[in-house]
Amino acid sequence: MTRWAPGTAERLQEAALALFADRGFEQTTAADIAQSVGLTERTFFRHFSDKREVLFHGQRLLAEAFTSGAQAAPDGASPIEIVACALRSAASVFPDERRPHSRARRSVIEQNPALRERELHKLAGLSAALTETLRARGVAPLAAALAAQCGVTVFGLAFTQWIGEGEQRSFDALTTQTLQELLALAAKGTPRIAP
């Protein structure tokens, strides 16, 4: 017998999502979450550096999928093609079964500005990691940052569509279609912007 059950962080995450969904983020204290799984507030903060972080721990998997996908892109791929590989890889993190959970999580985040800020920060981290991967593959700094940021934009909008009510398309299909739409928009952009 172990004195401490394993998966403490995971239990805290689940409990937090449930409580946030029920009473709201601000109406739930860190002590509430800890107590609901039989721990103290102090222990909560040992696992999560701040109260918001409890909703964002899973994002590590996503960052890994992103960069591993980019690294696995074929030699000679253009920056946008590399980004497309990263997106395809990211799609594996969001199988259809996860839709309800993602919806619940997003609904909580949507209702609190502080949580939205944290989400944007995590997306920026994705962008930075992808930029780094692109640069490691020899892409010029500005191009790498632009392509990575476009990838994250497509990811974000695909995700929003994916959890939309009644949406049936897979995450993978949505990223592909959204990226195509971005490329189409760019192609319609004026050839000369300067006067």
Added chain:
Amino acid sequence: MTRWAPGTAERLQEAALALFADRGFEQTTAADIAQSVGLTERTFFRHFSDKREVLFHGQRLLAEAFTSGAQAAPDGASPIEIVACALRSAASVFPDERRPHSRARRSVIEQNPALRERELHKLAGLSAALTETLRARGVAPLAAALAAQCGVTVFGLAFTQWIGEGEQRSFDALTTQTLQELLALAAKGTPRIAP
């Protein structure tokens, strides 16, 4: 004679930037800032909803420039052309004289994750406003969101270049060049991403 000197918020902003630059954001309390201009902590929080906000009040001007630029775009302009107009208009907010101030501000923000989160949140607000303007002009929802987000991406990267050490180009020149680079990247993107 007025009982209270005008421009209280502005004086607090300046004092805050100076103190943050000197001791760091976390080492400066709201009371420190208020005291340094002869006010109380309570007054600080009357002007700014939270401590970070004192660095972001100026952003309203930027949002207005963005949307007014987009609204002023010629009829029949493509989404990317509209975004280009927004960027051109935004450039007026960043004349060369502002470079040193922008650099100091960015340096403070860069060193604190909480401030970076707030900055990303403000950029997301710009994106949302621009999306709305594009939609009002009849652009389809997804295209509007994509184009607006690309605009904000270009804005952000142009800004980072603009405050780079030794950079001489104007903000306007940088947005134009960065947008062109984005369009060039998209043009090199593969015609078919799906297998």
Added chain:
DNA sequence: GTCTATAGTGCGATAGAC
């Protein structure tokens, strides 16, 4: 303007695992 709840930190104590 005062008062209070909560976030988050620092440090020491405890107790089981090894």
Added chain:
DNA sequence: GTCTATCGCACTATAGAC
């Protein structure tokens, strides 16, 4: 014995309520 997860307590600053 060491290591590590947890707890308990004291403390500050934020931010909002009154």
